[in-house]
Amino acid sequence: MQVTVYGDSILKGVLLENGKYTVSHEWEQKLSERFGLRVTNRCRFGSTLPKAMARIEKDSETAGDGEFALLEFGGNDCDYDWAAIADAPEGEHQCKTPPQLFLTCYRRAIRLLRESGRKPVLSTLPPINAELYLGFLCRNGLSRENIVRWLGDVQRIYRWQENYSQMAEQLAREENAPLIDLRRPFLQDSRSPATLLCADGIHPSRVGQELIYDSFCAVL
Secondary structure (H helix, E strand, O other): OEEEEEEOHHHHOEEEEOOEEEEOOHHHHHHHHHHOOEEEEOOOOOOOHHHHHHHHHHHHOOOOOOOEEEEEOOOOOOOOOHHHHHHOOOOOOOOOOOHHHHHHHHHHHHHHHHHOOOEEEEEOOOOOOHHHHHHHHHHHOOOHHHHHHHHOOOOHHHHHHHHHHHHHHHHHHHOOOOEEOOOHHHHHOOOOHHHHEOOOOOOEOHHHHHHHHHHHHHHO
């Protein structure tokens, strides 16, 4: 079975350890060994869906009969220019990919891949921890006070990211595409966020990556 993965640093396997970002391919290697998968990982650190469309469009120009295409987007799409917000908390700020553009691009990606003979599979997003993330954002001097003033509520960060995960669920239903839920195992796990996530509050730790691996195993 051939699987091409399109997404961001979550399924790239990015970890923050000892203050540095590294990449672990453990989840895909273990799946390959256990299920005989051939995994091509096209995920990119910091990728948004509009940025990834060029690669998806190019791949869709060639036949991919029977190949699965796993799509995991939203984590960077929902992100903001936090430095700009810290500098001007009274201003209006847009995230990198506003919701309507996100839905439009995602729908186009699904249809392009399907028309090329591939089988699109969507995934939800692992939850983030808003407090950890905000602390990481402000570690080098960004004004937490100004960012919180603009947010109104620190947990707005969590809810906004959750909204993008829910949009992926919505599209999976509307486009009749399989959905792999990477979010629920994190929410149901009794361990602390500090165990499941890296210090930046957004990237799954090695323990969190095990949850992702287990989620894929359950589907396969």
